[in-house]
Amino acid sequence: MTAIRLYNTRTRSKEAFEPFDARNVRMYVCGPTVYDRAHLGNARPVVVFDTLFRLLRHVYGEDHVKYVRNFTDVDDKINATALARQEAGAPGTLEDLIHQRTEETIGWYHADMDALGALRPTKEPRATEYIGAMVAMIEGLIERGHAYEVAGHVLFDVRSYPEYGRLSGRSVDDMIAGARVEVAPYKRDPMDFVLWKPSDASLPGWESPWGRGRPGWHIECSAMSYELLGASFDIHGGGIDLAFPHHENEVAQSCCAHPGSDFARVWMHNEMLLVEGKKMSKSLGNFFTVRELLEQGYPGEVIRFVMLSTHYRKPMDWTAEKAREAEGVLRHWRALTADAEPTGPDAELVEALADDLNGAGAMARLHALAKAIASNPQKDCFYEKGVFLASARLLGLLDEGMGGWAEGVDLSALAGKLADLRTAAMASKDFAPVDALKSALIAAGVEVRMSKAGVELVPGAGFDPAKLEGL
């Protein structure tokens, strides 16, 4: 069995991955707060953990991996969006408008992430479906002396959990010094965080032992992961921006609610997608959505290609240059494998992925495999193409279902024309028309292969179909 090694934020080292149960490998990833379209940064954890999901399925078997990614559909940002719609005159109660907003956003999210070739997780729980589990967990925390009720709120008592801060490697005192914590007079410690808060009549709320209210964000993930994956599971993922406080708080809640359990054994965090050196984020306003890119004509596969080409633990930028290159390469690869049937993925590529999900290494291997096929035009390379295609698909690329490509350009007519010109030139001894067409094709990024057997045209890395017009 392929040995997987993963970098664990908790131990700050790369470790051999050993699931609790190889027949039931379990992963939880923090999903989106569904109040608006996903921006390109939000797509990075989706692509990263989808690639890990694919690798785990390859190694342990499709039916032996469970991937849970939640939808946070209780959040003040969602309430604010719905309220703004109501104030703008939209009909319906606030609850109706909230529901409409979350439904709509989940639909968009699915469409956008499907376009990136991301498989749907095994389960996609919504926070609103697990309020009972959250209330039960909070009650348990109060009973065990880890939480207290005050002024209609329930707060987690960070001083009751000596390990608090271990995941992100800080002490409570350092955190207080460095963090912008919400100061509330009723908190025993400034780092104590909300498990439950009251809702007034204008806000969504659920009955609870502490009155009508709603859960805090952190408890949502603790409760949903417990319900669907159990008290101890294998991998917990998300963006590095969530490590503190969100994940630190998840650890505290879950470990205190289920003493003796591990919660998540491996913590994985993707680095940020940046715009001019800053994290792409809604609050900074420096974002563009996945949908905008798709509408500009970038196939989802191109976005995925660009993301995979940088290691997930390195920050990355999106540039039009990278996208153009990716598009050329993918066109070339699609043409190269047009007649191929996927077999099994290349061992070296699997090894790269198994080494802490080295997507950049895996992509380098794909390039090398493609090069070996393209530089061997005498052979049909049927076997090699099958391995190449299976390898690309393990990365979620070159899938049949991946849409977004402009109408396929049919190079066969141009190949026929070039062959005819050559035949005519043999008789007339005037090769100028042949050379002119050949140069134009090369200028458009097409690889021209002329042999006695005939003419073959393959889109190359810089292929630009617009330049073929009029040829």
Ligand SMILES: Nc1ncnc2c1ncn2[C@@H]1O[C@H](COP(=O)(O)OP(=O)(O)OP(=O)(O)O)[C@@H](O)[C@H]1O
């Ligand atoms: N710029 C980014 N690069 C990579 N991942 C990101 C980026 N911004 C957010 N994420 C990740 O996207 C996922 C969804 O996050 P969430 O819905 O909380 O984001 P958000 O609140 O919409 O984003 P923002 O941080 O822009 O306010 C999380 O795993 C988060 O870490």
Ligand SMILES: [Zn+2]
């Ligand atoms: Zn979470």
